[in-house]
Amino acid sequence: xxxxxxxxxxxxxxxxxxxxxxxxxxxxxxxxxxxxxxxxxxxxxxxxxxxxxxxxxxxxxxxxxxxxxxxxxxxxxxxxxxxxxxxxxxxxxxxxxxxxxxxxxxxxxxxxxxxxxxxxxxxxxxxxxxxxxxxxxxxxxxxxxxxxxxxxxxxxxxxxxxxxxxxxxxxxxxxxxxxxxxxxxxxxxxxxxxxxxxxxxxxxxxxxxxxxxxxxxxxxxxxxxxxxxxxxxxxxxxxxxxxxxxxxxxxxxxxxxxxxxxxxxxxxxxxxxxxxxxx
Amino acid sequence: xxxxxxxxxxxxxxxxxxxxxxxxxxxxxxxxxxxxxxxxxxxxxxxxxxxxxxxxxxxxxxxxxxxxxxxxxxxxxxxxxxxxxxxxxxxxxxxxxxxxxxxxxxxxxxxxxxxxxxxxxxxxxxxxxxxx
Numbered sequence: 579x580x581x582x583x584x585x586x587x588x589x590x591x592x593x594x595x596x597x598x599x600x601x602x603x604x605x606x607x608x609x610x611x612x613x614x615x616x617x618x619x620x621x622x623x624x625x626x627x628x629x630x631x632x633x634x635x636x637x638x639x640x641x642x643x644x645x646x647x648x649x650x651x652x653x654x655x656x657x658x659x660x661x662x663x664x665x666x667x668x669x670x671x672x673x674x675x676x677x678x679x680x681x682x683x684x685x686x687x688x689x690x691x692x693x694x695x696x697x698x699x700x701x702x703x704x705x706x707x708x709x710x711x712x713x714x715x716x717x718x719x720x721x722x723x724x725x726x727x728x729x730x731x732x733x734x735x736x737x738x739x740x741x742x743x744x745x746x747x748x749x750x751x752x753x754x755x756x757x758x759x760x761x762x763x764x765x766x767x768x769x770x771x772x773x774x775x776x777x778x779x780x781x782x783x784x785x786x787x788x789x790x791x792x793x794x795x796x797x798x799x800x801x802x803x804x805x806x807x808x809x810x811x812x813x814x815x816x817x818x819x820x821x822x823x824x825x826x827x828x829x830x831x832x833x834x835x836x837x838x839x840x841x842x843x844x845x846x847x848x849x850x851x852x853x854x855x856x857x
Numbered sequence: 858x859x860x861x862x863x864x865x866x867x868x869x870x871x872x873x874x875x876x877x878x879x880x881x882x883x884x885x886x887x888x889x890x891x892x893x894x895x896x897x898x899x900x901x902x903x904x905x906x907x908x909x910x911x912x913x914x915x916x917x918x919x920x921x922x923x924x925x926x927x928x929x930x931x932x933x934x935x936x937x938x939x940x941x942x943x944x945x946x947x948x949x950x951x952x953x954x955x956x957x958x959x960x961x962x963x964x965x966x967x968x969x970x971x972x973x974x975x976x977x978x979x980x981x982x983x984x985x986x987x988x989x
Contacts, residue, residue, distance in 0.1 A: 592950075593949075593950070607970075637937040638885075638888070638889055638892075638935075638937045638938050638941070639892065642885070642886060642889045643878065643882055643885050643886060643889075644886070660892070661892050661893070661894070662892060662941070662944075663888075663891045663892055663897075663940075663941035663944045663945065664944045664945075665894070731873060731935060731937055732873060732878055733872050733873055733874040733875070734874075770973075771973075772870065772974075773936045773940075773950055773953075773954065774870070774871055774930055774936035774957065775869040775870045775871050775927070775930060775957055775958075776868070776869030776927070776957060776958050776959070777867070777868055777869030777870050777958070777974065777979055778869075778953075778954035778955075778957050778958050778965075778974070779954050779958065779965060779968055779969055779973050779974040780973060780974045780976065780979060781969075781972060781973025781974065781975075781976075782976040783972070784976070785976070804863075805864070806863040806864050809864045809867055809870065809872060810864065810867050810980050811976065811980070813870075814870050814871075814872060815936075842969075842972050842973055843969040843970065843972075843973055845949070845950055845951060845969075846950050846951060846954050846969060846973075848973065
């Protein structure tokens with residue numbers, strides 16, 4: 579049977595990818611951020627998951643205002659890097675796992691999560707930056723990926739609770755997949771940041787720290803946070819953090835934190851990283 | 858459409874809600890078109906002519922041509938869409954953030970390096986009004 583053993587929460591700031599792509603990861607500005615990523619790369623190289631479900635959001639790349647799925651799952655065998663307006667990132671294409679992805683889609687829909695199923699989906703920095711963060715530079719990504727895309731651009735996004743419950747349904751689906759696969763799940767985006775308006779540049783360390791703490795101490799509090807609290811306290815784009823709750827929902831209730839890293843700034847964002855493992 | 862929203866009192870923040878989405882559909886879809894290199898070339902060649910191919914309002918057209926980043930947000934633009942114009946111009950998100958908050962880019966960058974804009978005093982419009 580497939581085994582979902584761990585989850586990672588990580589920011590997906592495009593600047594992090596650009597710093598790697600342009601060889602700036604060792605400079606004074608970026609080094610303190612990247613120094614915190616060594617642990618997760620070693621951990622992942624040791625754990626060697628077969629498949630990673632990456633919960634992320636598309637930023638006007640695969641989807642536009644023409645069609646806005648609240649939850650979409652990539653069921654293809656291949657997902658090319660997207661051109662987001664300045665040429666695609668020079669990173670490997672992402673290999674999917676259609677069998678598990680279709681099993682997830684089927685199980686989730688019968689569990690009343692009405693997923694949009696997607697065969698053609700270029701993936702943008704929301705997905706490829708977390709891969710770069712956790713795998714470093716690579717000729718080929720070391721595991722297969724199931725992209726799970728959440729709308730957080732058009733208000734309202736799904737609620738934190740809905741994202742969390744989706745995580746629980748994902749876990750149930752993985753547990754019932756009849757193949758020995760080691761599966762991890764990433765929740766991406768955040769942490770506090772606001773890109774737009776006169777309040778651009780907002781960072782709220784207290785909010786972020788409490789969020790990281792409560793992923794293991796008080797998940798109920800996080801699950802109940804309404805959109806307005808994210809918008810006000812973590813910034814208009816900090817509201818991406820609901821995607822971390824899908825990752826959390828897929829893990830055991832008593833999952834343990836084994837690592838965290840937090841750094842301000844990555845461009846305009848507070849960058850967070852956490853690894854949670856099932857006992 | 859409901860106007861009294863629980864986030865309306867957050868200062869300097871343009872939530873991309875249904876109202877903004879209706880206002881900004883064509884503006885954002887113009888931005889979306891810049892994902893294609895061939896379209897970027899056409900926009901480069903003649904910005905005004907390229908914009909004519911989309912159903913922008915005159916105010917939206919002007920905001921794009923003037924690179925009025927706040928103006929675009931007020932007219933329904935979403936930052937992930939309008940940032941495609943900024944990327945086309947070779948600007949970073951920090952430079953756009955500086956322009957929107959009316960400070961020099963160096964000052965904005967300095968603020969970020971020192972921990973970003975504090976949450977204290979920046980939660981409610983009333984706090985901004987009180988501080989002039």
